[in-house]
Structures are given as C-alpha cells and as structure tokens.
Amino acid sequence: MFSISTILEKSLQAALNEAFPTKERNSKSALILSNTHLIPASKPEFGDFQINCALALAKEIKIPPHQIAKKIIDQLQKDVEFLRICNPPNIAGPGFINLTVNSQTLITEISNRLNDERLGVAPKEFIKGVENSNRVIVDFSSPNIAKEMHVGHLRSTIIGDSLARVLEFCGYEVLRLNHVGDWGTQFGMLITHLKEVAPQTLNKEDVVEIGDLVNFYREAKTRFDENKDFKNKSRNEVVNLQSGNKNSLNAWKLLCNQSRKEFQKIYDRLDIELIERGESFYNKFLINIIEDLKNKNLLVNDQGAKCVVLKSFLGKDGKPQPIIIQKSDGGFNYATTDLAAIKYRLTKSPNGDGAGRLIYVTDAGQSSHFSGVFQIAKCANWIPEYCRVEHVPFGLVQGEDGKKLKTRSGETIRLVDLLNEAVKRAKQDLTSRLKTEDRDESNSFIEKVSTTVGIAAIKYADLSQNRVSNYQFSFEKMLSLQGNTAPYLLYALVRIAGIARKGGKSEVSNQNLIFKEIQEWALIRKLLQLDCVIAEVEEELLPNRLCGYLFELSQLFNRFYDQVPILKADEPSRNSRLLLCSLTADTLKLGMNLLGIPTLDRM
RNA sequence: GGGGCUGUAGCUCAGUUGGAUAGAGCGACGGUUUCCUAAACCGUAGGUCGUGGGUUCAAGUCCCGCCAGCCCCGCCA
Known part of the structure; x- marks a missing residue:
C-alpha cells in the first residue's frame, strides 16, 4: 500500500497545483497545500484513503469545503495514473474526499507479493553519499x-x-x-571473596557455577557491608584490577566467563543474538x-x-x-x-x-x-x-497487583524461572486439550509445542503493549487462547497449515485471481498494509504496532476461514482463496519472525 | 522543590502524530459445529477519554493550570 500511496500522493499534489495555482495562495494556504493530507481511511467504509485538506483550506481561501473538494476531485479525474488505480472518488461529510483503490490494482498488488520474498516491502532508502548511514x-x-x-x-x-x-x-x-x-567497584569485593574462599579456582575455569555465583555475590556483599577489613581489601583489589594486576585480571575474567555462559543459555532459549561489548x-x-x-x-x-x-x-x-x-x-x-x-x-x-x-x-x-x-x-x-x-x-514489569513483579517472599524473580513456568503452563494446557480431544501425540511434539507456545507467549505479551507504559505480567492472560495473544496468532497459522495438508496445494499463477466476498477483500486490504506497518515500526520503534497488525490480520483471516468455503469452493475461487491463505501465512510468519517468535504447523 | 512517564469501558490495553458516530481483547449475557483444528466465529450490554480552561472549521491527540499514581534528581549503573 505504500507504493500506491506514493503514487496517489503525486497525483494529488499535481491536482492541488492545478486547482489552486501558486500565485493565488497566501502564506497560510500555501502551507496547508504543501501537505496533501492524504492518510489511510479511518474506517473501512470510507475506502482506502482519505484526503482532509479541503476542510483546512476552506476558511483560508473563503470557499466552502465541499466546493474545494469538488475542484480537487475534478482535477484528479483528469489524471490517467490516478484513474488507473482508484475508483471515482466521492465527497463525504463536511468535505472529506474518500478514495477507494480499485479491485484490479489490489489484485495486481496481491499477485506481485505471491512470488516475492519481501512480500512487497521495499528496503529503506538511506542517505546517499554518507558512508554507513545505514549502520545502526x-x-x-x-x-x-x-x-x-x-x-x-x-x-x-x-x-x-x-x-x-x-x-x-x-x-x-x-x-x-x-x-x-563488567566493570566497577563491585569487582573489588567479588575478587577478594573469590581469592579467599576458592583460591584454587584462579588457575582453572569451570569450577564456579552461576547458581553458586549468585550466592557468592550475596556472601561477598554481606562481608563487604559487615567487615571493615574485608572492605579495605576490596578497595585495594579495585586498584589492583584497574592497574592491570595479572592475578586480579584472571579472577575478573573467570567471573565474567562464568556469567557469560549462563547468559548464553537464556539467549539460546530466547533465540537472541548479541555481541558482548561490556x-x-x-x-x-x-x-x-x-x-x-x-x-x-x-x-x-x-x-x-x-x-x-x-x-x-x-x-x-x-x-x-x-x-x-x-x-x-x-x-x-x-x-x-x-x-x-x-x-x-x-x-x-x-x-x-x-x-x-x-x-x-x-x-x-x-x-x-x-x-x-x-x-x-x-x-x-x-x-x-x-x-x-x-x-x-x-516501563516496569508489574505483577497483577500493580506492583513491581516479585516472588511471594519478595525476591526478584529469576528470568529462568519465568521461562520455565510459562513452558510448564503451556504444557499443562496442551496435554489437557489432547485428552479432551482424544488426540495422541508424541512426547517430542508435546515438548516442541509447549516450549514454542510458552516462550512465544512471554515475548508476545511484552511486545504487544506500548512499551512506554508499565506492563502487567500475567501468565494466564499471555497463554490465553483468545484475544491478542501469541497462541491466537499461532493458531491462525496452524489452520492455514491444516488446509495445505488437506490437499490445499495452491498453484501460484498470477492469472485468474478472482475475489467476490467481503471477507476476501477485507483480508486483501489488510495484507497490503504490511509495508506501511513495518515502516512505522522502523521509525517509531514501537513493536506493538506490528503486533496489533498481526492480530487484526489473524482476526480477518479467522473470519474469512469461518465464513467462506475454501477447499470446497469451485474454481477459480478455490485457487484464489488458497493463494490468499498462503500469502496470509507468509505475512504472519514474516511478522512473527520480526518479533523473534517461531511458528508451528500443528499445535 | 525540580524533571520525566502514566491516567481512555468492570479489568488489561489500542488509538496511525488534529479528522467523520472514541476502538480491541478479557470478563458478563445470548447464539453458531453434516464442513479445512470451535485454541474459532456471530451478536448484545458497557464511555463526562483524570479534571478545568485555551488554541480552531475540527481536540483522546496540541498549549496552560490543577488532581492522582509511579519513577529519577553528585561522586552506583
């Protein structure tokens, strides 16, 4: 839709220049006209885009907004490129111009995406002539x-x-x-403590485990707070470390290595790549x-x-x-x-x-x-x-009581425990469902699904909220099968995979795409918004926009799936619908991938 | 005291940078299965957008005041 809006933008600018010549403008109307006010329609019944500038202009040039809108429309309808893309525009309300992209253009856009790895999302253009301006x-x-x-x-x-x-x-x-x-005064006490309780570890690695290291940190801290002698030694140790004392550096490296290994386990589970530069x-x-x-x-x-x-x-x-x-x-x-x-x-x-x-x-x-x-x-x-x-x-991660998330005893919750708990609950959910549905699945299937669902739920719950505000953590909600959750999105993909298994192998041909149901068109329009959404996330750094989009897409797909026959439809509708399913699946997979969430064929 | 963030339906939250009758989900109530996974779909109810002003054709959105909650404010990161 981004490329379409770019073309419309051009047509509209040209129309405005024709309808309101530069010499007739005052400074304020020129300002209004410099922006076309072309935005996505606020409601589906208004079409695909709306133009709002007539209202802004009315007072300035003393012509009723409706007449202004009419002038703009007249110009637009002389534009061949515009006519190729849009149905005849209409004026609504006090002077809004509603634009609806015609079906042929939408179908062409859809078929272009069927063979496109990037699903129609153009790469960003970076500043020309500036080296590495694309490096972030x-x-x-x-x-x-x-x-x-x-x-x-x-x-x-x-x-x-x-x-x-x-x-x-x-x-x-x-x-x-x-x-x-990986630096700072806390290493003074850690190294001092290490040298005293486990001097042997200084010569070999892999002795201290992080579970112990957490205790170890606590012990060191307690001694630091309570023992004056220890405190002094620790301060000296900081100086040693900073001046590059070999023994101290070894101890420091050992501590870092141990931590690194434990961090990596978490990153592996979450499928996160990072370069450590402390x-x-x-x-x-x-x-x-x-x-x-x-x-x-x-x-x-x-x-x-x-x-x-x-x-x-x-x-x-x-x-x-x-x-x-x-x-x-x-x-x-x-x-x-x-x-x-x-x-x-x-x-x-x-x-x-x-x-x-x-x-x-x-x-x-x-x-x-x-x-x-x-x-x-x-x-x-x-x-x-x-x-x-x-x-x-x-914002903060809060418990369901609205306070900072803590264990019952008031301690900070370990990330490992959080992940384990989510997976455990996903597994309970799954096994009880298998039982009621009388399904028989292998252990490896159960493990894979519950791990994927559990981790996905945690990630999605976090990403789907506007990050600026505090976020209320709830296993129950994030693992819920309804609403804007990871399982809901994953399920939409499972349904599509199910169609493919039941013989829904679509033939990718750009010919003969035919759509006649409102559910199809709603899905098509949503699919074509992907590029705009990604551009928005890139600019505003708000992943929840992508989540919202994927949820809406899933909803529209589920409605389509529920209300429109696919496998039982006659040709050419059958193949057209299968292609729509396939594009929906690709879009959902791409979106989930950008969220760092793997998908499933069955669950 | 200064600064920041937040305040939208009973609950959890969206709200595309100022547009048309403020939207979802959960929960509540009611309905849908000869059919591709009902982990779904359809419908009903639910609002003084914290509050008072201002800016303008138009304000949940921008400006000012106030109220409430959370966070930060010199040798920790």
Missing part, C-alpha cells in the same frame, strides 16, 4: 556480570531483539551490542573523553569532581545540576562510559563503529540520564548532523 547499533539486554538475569532484563532483551530484527529487515546493517556491566571495553577511551571535554571548555570543577553543567538540568535548589564525569577520587562513572560509547560508536572505522543511528533500549528510569548524556555529546560535537541517537524507554 541496538544496545539492549545488558545484564550485570556475576548476577543472574532477572525479570528486569526481560523487556530490554525482547524489545531490543525485535527492533534489531525489524531494522535488519528494513535494510540496516545492525550491530547488536550487549553493554554488560563497559570495560571503553576503559581505554575514558581519559580521552575528559581531555576532549576539557579542551572544549565544557568541564567545571565542583567539590573536586569534574562535571559538565547543562542549563536544562536542574537540581533540588532549582539551579543547574552538574553531571559528574570524573569523581573526586579520579574514578569514572557510568556517564563517562556512556559518553565514550557514544563517541566510539559514531566515530568512523577503524577508530570506531561508524554508525548512523544509535538505539538504547533501557528502562524509563534512565531517561534523564540518557537525555543528559546525549546533550553533552551534542555539545561536544560528537554527534554528526545526519546521525540519530535515541533512547527507547520502557
């Missing part, structure tokens, strides 16, 4: 070393992955970076950041700490609040690392990644931090004109 970095997941992944990492991981998939599909060269917390990667650039800011006169000294002061950043007293770049003890903090990361990521190769767009998928609590860091980077001229740097914030 998606920074997501980012757990902390020596800790277990918990529910707090869920949203970043799932949303980030989906955005990366969409951007890849659009034609971006995507670098998926896992900015893990905070420590930027250590060697930190000094340069300070130097650079200093040279640009952006640094001020405040109580021994080196800071940047932004006018828009106000503190408790209403005065501008400094952002600390280097602590009074000479150490660096997260703002420094994030600045170094921005600079490195935007600097051209070989001294950086040379990206044209940076995307940070973190919780909304960090909004002001990123806003500050981005502003500093801008002041320091590290963000080239054509680059986009975006924070993609998301």
Whole structure:
C-alpha cells in the first residue's frame, strides 16, 4: 500500500497545483497545500484513503469545503495514473474526499507479493553519499556480570531483539551490542571473596557455577557491608584490577566467563543474538573523553569532581545540576562510559563503529540520564548532523497487583524461572486439550509445542503493549487462547497449515485471481498494509504496532476461514482463496519472525 | 522543590502524530459445529477519554493550570 500511496500522493499534489495555482495562495494556504493530507481511511467504509485538506483550506481561501473538494476531485479525474488505480472518488461529510483503490490494482498488488520474498516491502532508502548511514547499533539486554538475569532484563532483551530484527529487515546493517556491566567497584569485593574462599579456582575455569555465583555475590556483599577489613581489601583489589594486576585480571575474567555462559543459555532459549561489548571495553577511551571535554571548555570543577553543567538540568535548589564525569577520587562513572560509547560508536572505522543511528533500549528510569548524556555529546560535537541517537524507554514489569513483579517472599524473580513456568503452563494446557480431544501425540511434539507456545507467549505479551507504559505480567492472560495473544496468532497459522495438508496445494499463477466476498477483500486490504506497518515500526520503534497488525490480520483471516468455503469452493475461487491463505501465512510468519517468535504447523 | 512517564469501558490495553458516530481483547449475557483444528466465529450490554480552561472549521491527540499514581534528581549503573 505504500507504493500506491506514493503514487496517489503525486497525483494529488499535481491536482492541488492545478486547482489552486501558486500565485493565488497566501502564506497560510500555501502551507496547508504543501501537505496533501492524504492518510489511510479511518474506517473501512470510507475506502482506502482519505484526503482532509479541503476542510483546512476552506476558511483560508473563503470557499466552502465541499466546493474545494469538488475542484480537487475534478482535477484528479483528469489524471490517467490516478484513474488507473482508484475508483471515482466521492465527497463525504463536511468535505472529506474518500478514495477507494480499485479491485484490479489490489489484485495486481496481491499477485506481485505471491512470488516475492519481501512480500512487497521495499528496503529503506538511506542517505546517499554518507558512508554507513545505514549502520545502526541496538544496545539492549545488558545484564550485570556475576548476577543472574532477572525479570528486569526481560523487556530490554525482547524489545531490543525485535527492533534489531525489524531494522535488519528494513535494510540496516545492525550491530547488536550487549553493554554488560563488567566493570566497577563491585569487582573489588567479588575478587577478594573469590581469592579467599576458592583460591584454587584462579588457575582453572569451570569450577564456579552461576547458581553458586549468585550466592557468592550475596556472601561477598554481606562481608563487604559487615567487615571493615574485608572492605579495605576490596578497595585495594579495585586498584589492583584497574592497574592491570595479572592475578586480579584472571579472577575478573573467570567471573565474567562464568556469567557469560549462563547468559548464553537464556539467549539460546530466547533465540537472541548479541555481541558482548561490556563497559570495560571503553576503559581505554575514558581519559580521552575528559581531555576532549576539557579542551572544549565544557568541564567545571565542583567539590573536586569534574562535571559538565547543562542549563536544562536542574537540581533540588532549582539551579543547574552538574553531571559528574570524573569523581573526586579520579574514578569514572557510568556517564563517562556512556559518553565514550557514544563517541566510539559514531566515530568512523577503524577508530570506531561508524554508525548512523544509535538505539538504547533501557528502562524509563534512565531517561534523564540518557537525555543528559546525549546533550553533552551534542555539545561536544560528537554527534554528526545526519546521525540519530535515541533512547527507547520502557516501563516496569508489574505483577497483577500493580506492583513491581516479585516472588511471594519478595525476591526478584529469576528470568529462568519465568521461562520455565510459562513452558510448564503451556504444557499443562496442551496435554489437557489432547485428552479432551482424544488426540495422541508424541512426547517430542508435546515438548516442541509447549516450549514454542510458552516462550512465544512471554515475548508476545511484552511486545504487544506500548512499551512506554508499565506492563502487567500475567501468565494466564499471555497463554490465553483468545484475544491478542501469541497462541491466537499461532493458531491462525496452524489452520492455514491444516488446509495445505488437506490437499490445499495452491498453484501460484498470477492469472485468474478472482475475489467476490467481503471477507476476501477485507483480508486483501489488510495484507497490503504490511509495508506501511513495518515502516512505522522502523521509525517509531514501537513493536506493538506490528503486533496489533498481526492480530487484526489473524482476526480477518479467522473470519474469512469461518465464513467462506475454501477447499470446497469451485474454481477459480478455490485457487484464489488458497493463494490468499498462503500469502496470509507468509505475512504472519514474516511478522512473527520480526518479533523473534517461531511458528508451528500443528499445535 | 525540580524533571520525566502514566491516567481512555468492570479489568488489561489500542488509538496511525488534529479528522467523520472514541476502538480491541478479557470478563458478563445470548447464539453458531453434516464442513479445512470451535485454541474459532456471530451478536448484545458497557464511555463526562483524570479534571478545568485555551488554541480552531475540527481536540483522546496540541498549549496552560490543577488532581492522582509511579519513577529519577553528585561522586552506583
């Protein structure tokens, strides 16, 4: 539909120029006319597109909106290209122009997609002449070393992955970076503790398991808080580590390796690809950041700490609040690392990644931090004109009580447990259904279906909500068989696969496509919207738009399936409907794939 | 005190950047199976879009005030 709207846009602009010559315009009407106000129809009964500019124009040029609309229509109907695509337009309400794309054009669009891997979605056009303007970095997941992944990492991981998939599909060269917390003062206590309780592990790997490592972290923390001697040793250990002491570095690497292995298990289950590039990667650039800011006169000294002061950043007293770049003890903090990361990521190769767009998928609590860091980077001229740097914030995961999701005993929920529970419930659902339906399935089938459904449910539940608001986690809802859920979408695909099994092998021919039922046309129109939806997600970074689309598509398919015979239909309707099924399946599969959700033939 | 986000049907949420009578799903109530998986489909009920102003042909959407909830605000990330 995107290509059609582009053509219509052109026709309409030409019509407006004819109907309202430039010389007759004042500044305001010229402004209104510079935008055609061509938008998708707000309701199916209004056709495919609507033009709203007559209303906006009426007062300015003192002609009733209905007459304006008439003038526009008259011009449009002189346009051969327009007539080829649209039925005669009509005026509705106070002066809206409704456009309906004719059936022949829709059929042509459909048949073009039947043999097209990209299903009619054109790759994005990038800025010409700017090297790597198509390179984007998606920074997501980012757990902390020596800790277990918990529910707090869920949203970043799932949303980030989906955005990366969409951007890849659009034609971006995507670098998926896992900015893990692998540096900082907490390593002092961890290494000190490790050296004392398990000195033997320093020489061999694979001894400490992460389950233990979580306990291990707790033990170290307790000792750090309670034991003064331990605290001092830990502080020394930080210095050792930072100065590159071999033993300390070994201990650090061991801890990182152990964590990495455990993270990978989760990523494998979720089918998520990430390149680890932790905070420590930027250590060697930190000094340069300070130097650079200093040279640009952006640094001020405040109580021994080196800071940047932004006018828009106000503190408790209403005065501008400094952002600390280097602590009074000479150490660096997260703002420094994030600045170094921005600079490195935007600097051209070989001294950086040379990206044209940076995307940070973190919780909304960090909004002001990123806003500050981005502003500093801008002041320091590290963000080239054509680059986009975006924070993609998301809300909390809440329990059904509306509070932050916790276990009954009040502890943070481990991500592993969450995944296991979803799969377990999906399995219970499936087995009880098999029983009532008297179906006999193999264990491997049951395992595969429940794993797919369980993981899909968790991912889809998260992605289908507008990420900005908090999200209420409910196993019951996400695994529900009705409504905007993963199982509902998966089921639509299963139905189509069922048709194919029962002899519905369609012949892909662009000839003889014939459609006569409203259910068919509704499905066709929805199928053709795919490209617009993907473009929208690419621009606004909101995967829930894609979910909403896939749900609507599934609904329209289910209605079609329910109300229109397919296998029993006569030719050429039978083959036309089979092709519609096949295109629906391809569209759903592509969409699910962009969400990071695998599909099934049977469930 | 300053800043950010949120507030839409009983519940969970959409709302395509200002368009026509505000939409889904769940839950409630009623209906549909000689037929491709009924994990579906069809119908009914349900709204002062937190609130008060403003901007204009037109506001859930933009601006200002207020109310409520959550989050952030110097040496943690």
